[in-house]
Amino acid sequence: MIPITSFAGKRVAVFGLGGSGLVTAEALVAGGADVVAWDDGEAGRAKASAAGIHVADLRAEDWSGIAALVLSPGVPLTHPEPHWSAQLARAAGVEIIGDIELFCRERAKVAPEAPFVAITGTNGKSTTTALIAHILKAAGRDVQMGGNIGRAILSLDPLTPERVYVIECSSFQIDLAPSLAPTVGVLLNLTPDHLDRHGTMEHYAAIKERLVARAAWAVVGVDDEWCEAIALRREKAYEAYDFSGTDRISASHAVSQGMFAQGTDIVSITPRGSTNIIASLDHVRSLRGAHNAQNACAAIAAIRRLGISARVPAVHIRTFPGLAHRMEEVGRIGATLFINDSKATNADSTEKALAAFPGGIHWIVGGKPKEGGIASLASYFPRIAHAYLIGVSSDDFAATLDGKVPYTRCETLENALTAATENAARSADPQPVVLLSPACASYDQFPNFEARGDRFRDLVLALPGLIPATSNKGH
Incomplete structure (x- = not known):
């Protein structure tokens, strides 16, 4: 644990x-803060009490004596409307921060280097x-790795x-x-997401830019x-290092320093335009596709x-085992x-998976749908041999796929895997792929995407004749 001493003696x-x-509450207490904690759920309050944290309804607190409200990132700060705790804090002029901010302040205080x-x-x-x-x-x-x-x-x-x-x-x-000010700030990409929490794409992008600002x-x-646009603004302010999953960086972007992918090669480019291959993703199965480049x-x-x-990195990238539930090869x-x-x-995340295979995809898709559904994936429909629909999105997705991709309404993940496995075995494709890439949240049938992926993995590993992927050890 990282004790948070910057609030020692404060409430x-x-x-x-x-x-x-x-x-967070435990780290503040360990650093000497006087903590009062609350949660809208009884289970969270009970767990905190059992851990020795002082639990009390913040609506009954005297906010004039509170130095800061530390808010869980899952609690609305602005949209669709501020949570009642955030409203109370703002009315009292109390700053609202999160656990990343506490880390940043402690780093600045005890180990800025x-x-x-x-x-x-x-x-x-x-x-x-x-x-x-x-x-x-x-x-x-x-x-040390963590955070989100x-x-x-x-x-x-x-x-x-x-x-x-x-x-x-x-x-x-x-x-x-x-006060987020990392040694290295990495901003990968931006597409519309979480707009229910941020209101507009402009606001969402502005928040993301703070990480590199x-x-x-x-x-x-x-x-x-x-x-x-963010990269260009950063370069005008100070040195930056830009990258691309394609050769776009060399074609349309004037960089100070950069890197791009050319097929499976990672290429470094200087301001003068000279290039040098510094790593290869050949045979790195955990990093398939342009998005992983x-x-x-x-x-x-x-x-x-x-x-x-x-x-x-050129040497050790070859041993990367990959991430559970993200293009994870099960067997x-x-x-x-x-x-x-x-x-x-x-859908944007699923696009990366569909792009990684040329065809013969037996696609298990569905769950609690996001805005826009899967219509944006239409250019990849020719790669899909068959779609297997699960969850509450089935009607909407069937309407999108109708006449374009053969599909079966399977309702559950278990039914979908059975049908996909049987159809893939009969396929004439040289390398059929049974792909769980739902393009949806899991909350209609599973508590989270991890539980959904764990269930898929367990079902696959139980299939007769399966040869497990060695990279899955330890997942």
Whole structure:
């Protein structure tokens, strides 16, 4: 745990007592703060009380004596309307922050030179974060990884000058971190997402830009117009390092320093236009597709900004095991490949999975749909041999696919996998793919995408004749 000493002797309100909220309260107490915590759910309150945290309804508090409200990132700050706790804090002139902000203040106080890599974007955050941490660990660095992936940031080992913190940040977390100033800030890409919480794409993009605005080094993708505009603004302010999952960076973007993918090669480009191949993704099954080439470019660029030789990521990228639930190769039966992409909770993320295979895709899709559904994926429909519809989105998705892609209404994941496995086995395609890439949230049938992906993996591993992928050990 990272004790938060910056609020020692002060009264701090904490709202939201899920995993990160409870850790936050404990870290504040460990640092000497007087904490009063609350949650709208009885289970969260009971867990905090059992952990020795003072729990009391914040609506009955005297806010004039509170130094800060630490808000869980899952609690609305602005849209569709501020949570009642945020309204109370604002009315009393109390600052509203989150656990990332507490980490940033503690780092500035006790170990400002500790390397801090922060990663955000609409898609690819978790893969890029895990890849950076993997390469740094393989290179012998003391690495802590967390934030929006794995462990809550304040549950990580205490700050030291040499310990590297690799932190995934969601837009919700960035919105609660006004002093966010990482050593290296990585912004991967931007497409519409979470607009119910941010109101407009402009507001969403502005929040994401904060992660690189005060970074010592900005590493920004240029594969979409939003990020390209941000990259140009950053370069006018200070040195930046831009990257692309294609060769767009060399064709249309004047860079100070950059990196792009050319097929499976990662290529470095200088301001004078000279290029050098610095790594290859050939045979790296955990990094299939152009989207993962973009992630690899970002990871290598970030690592180089920490003063590590380009030869290091080139070697260790080959051993990256991949991320559970994101293009995770579960195994094979004959020529049929089974892929768990349960983390694809929107169409843009699923697009990356469909683009990674030329055809013969047996697509398990559906759940609680996002705005726009799957209409944006129409250009990939010719690659889909058959679609297997699950969840509450089935009617809408059937209407989109009708006359364009053969489909079966399967209702459940179990039925979908059975049908997909049978059809793939009869397929004439040289390498059929059974792909779970739902393009939907999981909440209609599963508590989260992890539970959905775990269920898919378990079902696949139980299939007769399956040869498991070696990279799945430990998931």
